[in-house]
Amino acid sequence: MAMPQIKEAVAPAEPDIAVSTRNISKNYGDVEALKDLSLEFPRGQLTSLLGPSGCGKTTLLKIIAGLLEPTSGEVEVDGKAVTGPGEDRAFVFQDFALLPWASVLRNVAFGLELRGVAKSEREARAAKYINDVGLGGFENAFPHELSGGMRQRVGLARALSVDSQVLLMDEPFSAVDEQTRRKFQEDLLELVAVENKTFIFVTHSIEEAVYVSDQIAILLPRPSRVSEIIRPAGLRDKDVDNIRRDSEYLDIVDRIWASLRNYVE
Amino acid sequence: MTISRSMALKLISALVLFGAWEIAGWVPVSYAFPTFLESMSALIRMALDGSLFVAYAETLKPLIVGIAISGTIGIAIGIWIGLSNWFDWLFSPIFIVMQSAPLAALIPLLVMVYGIGLTSKVFVVCIMAMPVIVLNTAGAVRNTPTNLIEMGTAFLATRFEVITRIIVPSASPVIFSGLRLGVSAGFIGAILAELKITPTGVGDIITFSRSIADYASMYAAIFSIIVLAVIFLNLLEKLEIYLFEGNVRGYASD
Ligand SMILES: Nc1ncnc2c1ncn2[C@@H]1O[C@H](COP(=O)(O)OP(=O)(O)OP(=O)(O)O)[C@@H](O)[C@H]1O
């Protein structure tokens, strides 16, 4: 018996767009990673990027983060063109990118440290997020003492602690076990519901994408474009615990699998 | 527990070494090779009459100045070379040549230019110590994991913060191993300078006691410089652990 999710029934004709990418192309030398990709990310919603390995999901995320320059095309956050990293975006890295010489506490507080937040305040805020991701008690551990899943959570806590409007998450749950993964997916749904943040979420898992997303962008292999946008709208108002049994959920999973299976040898 | 165990191992290996030395002195390997105990009693004698300390006061001057210069300037130049291709192109060859140059051949040149005083000796220490420090630092800086730099940039680090909070700490294990090699080389340089330029300090004890066939004193002086070098390297290790605890405990393997 779980509480139904309360969500306001807002259906604006023109959704508020937080991030938009227009005609993005990215070449790495001769490799065309992205080609003429346009996609809009509605504010306060979670958009998944789903696609086969090597199709350019990380590349797109890094372009939105301002870490990579697109070969052509532009990214706008809140209507302003992106020229580099900004306070409005935080990144969860696929390979964690933790400082091996720093404790969990310092790693989580590192984003705040770089923003000039005083030590006592940033450590208090970091400690809160360390607890939130379930790493309480590991504040003074070093990354090499943690499992892959725990390291990933440190990266997650670091991104959450800077309180940015847009969260760019590159396969943030790929290294956690299935139970933790499900727990995180539920937490993520709750986070999306309570915070008016825009989540851009890369995943390999069709089930995960359908479970957590307001909008799923399916990318085709290189050179990548958006082949299809799916909005599992009906699911978002349903009880979290029953989503996986919902017929709409199963239908969407099947539909995505049908369109992706062509690209799997 | 582990500390006392590694301590015990060190003691055992020292005992084995000194035992072997003692036996080799008895055999004897060479009439010019004193036993361990003879050497130690010569060492104690020189310590008691103060001549050892007078000698070290002289030897430590170029050694400390040279190592300080090589350490600070060497690391700074190394970071610079590691960050900029242009600097790499300009300076790396100098240090590569310096590292492979036959020092003995350079000494007469140095003496001609800088005389036989402290300056020349400091130069010898620097020529020995600096290249390995510079080249190690540069290599480590160049090999900073790009994902860490990217992470710093994503969280709004300035270029300066990227250097001080990511590149330098990440390079520190290799910088410190360069420092250790540099310090060892610096010790060699200091003694070499005293043997080849003018016999002063510990170099003088070695030269003089050899000339009067007091081999026990000669080996005592050599032994003392090795002990000093080991102590210095241990202090350096303590400093590294103090500064970069997580690094020393080992890198995350992912
Ligand atoms: N720095 C780079 N230099 C050259 N090619 C690159 C570089 N980074 C990525 N690529 C290429 O661009 C393509 C897209 O890479 P990207 O990392 O964005 O894929 P991805 O969708 O995130 O894959 P995965 O799901 O495996 O993480 C790949 O084919 C890769 O070979």
Ligand SMILES: [Mg+2]
């Ligand atoms: Mg990726």
